[in-house]
Amino acid sequence: MRKSLLLTALIAFTLSSFGQSSSSNEWFGSIGLNAINSQGSQSPVNGMGDWAINLPVSLAVEVGWTSGLSIEQSFTLNSFAKGDEIDGIELQEDYTYFSFDTHAKYYFGKHLLPSADWIDFYGNAGVGFFNIDETNISLNLGGGILFWLNRRQTIGIRAQVIGKFAMDHAESGIDNNHYQTHIQAFFAL
Numbered sequence: 001m002r003k004s005l006l007l008t009a010l011i012a013f014t015l016s017s018f019g020q021s022s023s024s025n026e027w028f029g030s031i032g033l034n035a036i037n038s039q040g041s042q043s044p045v046n047g048m049g050d051w052a053i054n055l056p057v058s059l060a061v062e063v064g065w066t067s068g069l070s071i072e073q074s075f076t077l078n079s080f081a082k083g084d085e086i087d088g089i090e091l092q093e094d095y096t097y098f099s100f101d102t103h104a105k106y107y108f109g110k111h112l113l114p115s116a117d118w119i120d121f122y123g124n125a126g127v128g129f130f131n132i133d134e135t136n137i138s139l140n141l142g143g144g145i146l147f148w149l150n151r152r153q154t155i156g157i158r159a160q161v162i163g164k165f166a167m168d169h170a171e172s173g174i175d176n177n178h179y180q181t182h183i184q185a186f187f188a189l
Contacts, residue, residue, distance in 0.1 A: 001113050003084075006080075010062055011046075020187055025063050025064050025065065026063070026064040026188065027061070027062070027063050027184075027188070027189040028061070028062045028063075028064075028186060028187065028188055028189060029058050029059075029060065029061055029062075029187055030058070030059070030060045030062070030074075030158065030184040030185060030186045030187070031058065031060075031093070031184060031185055032058045032182060032183050032184025032185055033053070033056040033057075033058060033182070033183055034053075034056045034057070034058040034076050034078060034180055034181065034182045034183070035049065035051045035052065035053045035056060035078075035174075035180070035181045036052040036053075036078050036080075036097060036178055036179070036180050037051050037052075037178060037179040037180075037181070038052070038086045038132075038174070038176070038177075038178035038179075039049050039088060047180070050082045050131075052057065052078050052079065052081040053078070053086060054078060054080065054081055054084075055077055055078050055079040055096070056076040056078050057075075057076065057078070058074065058075075058076045058182050058184055059074065059075045059076075060072050060073065060074035060075070060184070061073050061074075061189075062105070068106055068107045068108065069104065069105070069106055069107075069111070070099070070100070070104075070105045070107070071103070071104055071105070071158075072101075072103045072105055072124070072126075073100070073101070073102055074099075074100070074102075074103070074138045074147070075098070075099070075100055076097075076098065076099045076101075076180065076182075077098050078091070078096075078097040078098075079094060079095060079096045079097060079098070080094065080095040080097065080132065081103070082092055086132070086174045087174065087176065091174075095132050095133060095174070096131075097130065097131070097132050098130065098131055099128050099129065099130035099138075100128065100129045100130075101126060101127070101128035101133070101138075101140055101162070101164075101178075102126045103124040103125065103130070103140060103142075103145075104124065104125055104126055105121045105122050105123070105124040105125035106122060106123050106124075107116070107120050107121070107146075108121055108122065108123065109121040109122070109146075113167050117148065117151070117153070118147065118148045119146070119147055119148070120144065120146045121144070121145055121146075122143060122144055122145075122146065122160075123142070123143045124139065124140070124141075124142050124143065124144070124160070124162070125139075125141050125142075126139075127139060127140065128140050128164055130175065131175065132165065132174050132175045133173055133174050133175055134173065134175050135175070136166045136167060136168055136175040137166070137167040137168075138164040138166050138167065138177075139165045139167070140163065140164050140165070140166075141162070141163050141164050141165070142160055142161050142162030142163055143160065143161065144158055144159055144160025144161070144182075145158065145160075146158040146186060147157055152189075154187060154188035155185075155186070155187050155188070156185075156186040156187070157183070157184070157185060157186065158182070158183070158184050158186045159181075159182065159184075160181070160182045160184075161179060161180070161181050161182075161185050162179070162180045162181075162182075163179055164177065164179070164180060165177050166180050
């Protein structure tokens with residue numbers, strides 16, 4: 001019941017956030033690759049062999065809300081193969097990973113490098129819904145870097161890392177805390 005209520009709130013928040021757009025808001029899309037690190041450690045780069053990159057699809061839509069602040073809805077797909085490890089446990093079968101995440105993002109690169117219009121930095125926080133063996137809700141925290149490929153800032157490449165902290169961490173088995181790393185093409189819609 002708790003998961004259903006949280007999922008309903010997530011969907012309502014997402015729809016209301018995108019429903020507030022006006023013609024002055026900028027819309028962006030992104031598509032790329034993701035890797036999942038679910039090894040039970042606090043380091044996002046410890047043990048490079050524990051990363052899942054078997055079906056690494058990553059899609060997102062983002063709308064600028066106010067200056068520097070935006071809302072993003074993303075979908076990711078990946079998989080763990082038999083013999084892969086999650087939290088130090090060798091898997092006995094294949095698992096498909098998918099997630100839906102809603103993030104508020106703040107772009108602060110103009111405060112660090114005011115004259116550099118080709119690069120931007122951002123932090124993001126939000127909630128997510130993910131599934132490996134069972135479903136779970138996560139609180140997400142992360143950040144990234146965006147490299148613009150043109151002066152109009154309509155095409156770019158971004159890299160980001162998101163920590164996903166499972167709500168039912170103690171009882172979730174393999175559906176628990178993990179890191180997700182993305183590299184994506186970013187473009188104006």
